[in-house]
Amino acid sequence: MRYMVHLHFPSSNNVAEYEVVINGLRITIKLVIQRLDVRGDPQLVIDQVTKESSCHNAKMAAYCREVHQLEDKFDGLELSHIPMHLNKVVDALAKAASGREPVPIGIFARDHHKPLVRYEKPKQASGGLNHPSAPSNPEVIELNEDPSIEPDPLADWRMPYLDYLLHEVLPTDKMDARWLVRHAKSFVLIEGELYKRSHTGIL
Missing domain, CATH: 3.30.420.10 (Ribonuclease H-like superfamily/Ribonuclease H)
Known part of the structure; x- marks a missing residue:
């Protein structure tokens, strides 16, 4: 069709x-x-x-x-x-x-003739002034990271899949859990390594 x-x-x-x-x-x-x-x-x-x-x-x-x-x-x-x-x-x-x-x-x-999705536009403060809680220039904010803390190399997108496939552990949020269960069907574990199966079946 x-x-x-x-x-x-x-x-x-x-x-x-x-x-x-x-x-x-x-x-x-x-x-x-x-x-x-x-x-x-x-x-x-x-x-x-x-x-x-x-x-x-x-x-x-x-x-x-x-x-x-x-x-x-x-x-x-x-x-x-x-x-x-x-x-x-x-x-x-x-x-x-x-x-x-x-x-x-x-x-x-x-x-x-009209969008399929409705959404709420962000409200602006009256008078054209920035909201007091919002920074006037948010793109220049720097995060104060503690240099003594080493980043966790495993804290990435693979962890939820590995937790579910290895231990059947799901996120506490129901929507995230349903999303993970559906998408985990496209992944497979081979000798501890996570692979994604493409629509052609190639890993």
């Missing part, structure tokens, strides 16, 4: 990509598909959803939360980055949708 979405509201490239992902997930859920491999070009969106990159504003965080909520409806959901030149069919659909070209025969299309 080929599907295109026309967005009739101002949106950034990342918002458009999230809108497409959410549309695709909702359609797939209606088709009662339980396991899905999502392949796309938007590296930032994929990194945010897989928690390899943080969401720096309320809008991206709201979109990311919506994807995670839809993710709960699948037995298995994998997001993989595919370069645009290897994804020519999808690239052609995206260009046709953004260019408002006539919908080709055999292609399903949907028009959206």
Whole structure:
């Protein structure tokens, strides 16, 4: 099935990509598909959803939360980055949708006049003044780290997976626990080393 979405509201490239992902997930859920491999070009969106990159504003965080909520409806959901030149069919659909070209025969299309996700914009203090608790120049803040404390080389993204696969230990937060259980299915332990299985089956 080929599907295109026309967005009739101002949106950034990342918002458009999230809108497409959410549309695709909702359609797939209606088709009662339980396991899905999502392949796309938007590296930032994929990194945010897989928690390899943080969401720096309320809008991206709201979109990311919506994807995670839809993710709960699948037995298995994998997001993989595919370069645009290897994804020519999808690239052609995206260009046709953004260019408002006539919908080709055999292609399903949907028009959206408002975003699928609602979010609260950060409130600003009256009078245009900074909130007293907020620094006026947050990007120059330096952390006072204790040089006597050695960084733990194992305190990285692998630890939750290793704790779960080796000892069945899950995070206390229920959403994080469900997320970990789903994504741990893509990992395997071989002689104590953690490997991720790609959509092609290669470790």
